[in-house]
Amino acid sequence: MIGIIGGTGLMGKQLCRHLSQQPELPLRIASRTPSQQQNECVQWSRIDLADGQGLGRFLQDVHQLVHLAWNQQPLVDIGGTWRLAYRAAQYQVQHLLYLSPAQPDLPFSGNRDNRKEAILLMRQSGVPLSVVESQPSFEALLRYCIQTAALPLWAIPNGKKIAPLPASQIAGSLATLLASGNPGQRVVLKGEEQLSLRQLVSLYRRKPNATSTAWESFLAGT
Numbered sequence: 001m002i003g004i005i006g007g008t009g010l011m012g013k014q015l016c017r018h019l020s021q022q023p024e025l026p027l028r029i030a031s032r033t034p035s036q037q038q039n040e041c042v043q044w045s046r047i048d049l050a051d052g053q054g055l056g057r058f059l060q061d062v063h064q065l066v067h068l069a070w071n072q073q074p075l076v077d078i079g080g081t082w083r084l085a086y087r088a089a090q091y092q093v094q095h096l097l098y099l100s101p102a103q104p105d106l107p108f109s110g111n112r113d114n115r116k117e118a119i120l121l122m123r124q125s126g127v128p129l130s131v132v133e134s135q136p137s138f139e140a141l142l143r144y145c146i147q148t149a150a151l152p153l154w155a156i157p158n159g160k161k162i163a164p165l166p167a168s169q170i171a172g173s174l175a176t177l178l179a180s181g182n183p184g185q186r187v188v189l190k191g192e193e194q195l196s197l198r199q200l201v202s203l204y205r206r207k208p209n210a211t212s213t214a215w216e217s218f219l220a221g222t
């Protein structure tokens with residue numbers, strides 16, 4: 001059984017789509033507000049990492065656990081990750097897979113120290129850990145652009161370059177790692193085209209000097 005914390009989010013949905021094509025890997029998905037139907041391949045549980053209630057029941061028979069609920073609330077990022085990792089050790093989870101932002105200095109990458117601490121706590125739990133460090137997906141960038149579009153100032157550091165990639169590609173790599181069942185991996189993911197955040201924002205606003213093919217074709221398809 002594969003357990004996913006954060007299975008309703010942007011990356012979680014993509015991962016579930018990939019994994020549901022492999023019915024031999026049944027899923028248990030956690031959400032603070034599970035409303036979806038149970039079926040033979042997918043079970044839903046109500047979990048809030050803020051208190052960790054129900055984690056024991058959730059982790060029963062889970063062999064591989066995916067943590068996609070980091071960078072949510074500062075206290076949950078550390079305390080919630082600690083709860084999750086230590087309960088996972090108690091329930092003898094054999095593989096903990098964590099998706100981490102690859103570039104911690106971007107405005108949507110979360111707190112760098114919290115991320116380091118979360119990884120340390122997961123390692124200290126003794127559950128074999130794999131870390132996938134990924135550049136942001138196009139979808140996450142678009143969400144960021146939409147969220148910040150109304151602000152009078154953009155919280156965009158000048159000159160930062162990123163190499164975004166499709167969310168489905170990130171999820172595909174996570175699914176491949178899970179199918180291999182091999183813990184202890186470190187995988188770094190990035191797209192082919194290097195873009196500055198300023199470039200992305202101006203492309204998002206459809207300014208005439210748009211130059212990026214990858215980002216433009218992504219926006220054209222949305």
Ligand SMILES: NC(=O)c1ccc[n+]([C@@H]2O[C@H](COP(=O)([O-])OP(=O)(O)OC[C@H]3O[C@@H](n4cnc5c(N)ncnc54)[C@H](OP(=O)(O)O)[C@@H]3O)[C@@H](O)[C@H]2O)c1
Pocket residue numbers: 005006007008009010011012030031032033047048049050067068069070071072073076080099100101102109110133134135136137138140167
């Ligand atoms: N998106 C990307 O391109 C990208 C790239 C690199 C790394 N990452 C990392 O991948 C992870 C997922 O990113 P995302 O974009 O999919 O995030 P997202 O869309 O914001 O989804 C967050 C998920 O976390 C769950 N969650 C939030 N607070 C929770 C809590 N207190 N207890 C339990 N679950 C909670 C939410 O579930 P409910 O609301 O249903 O409870 C939701 O499924 C993040 O750690 C992010 O840093 C993402």
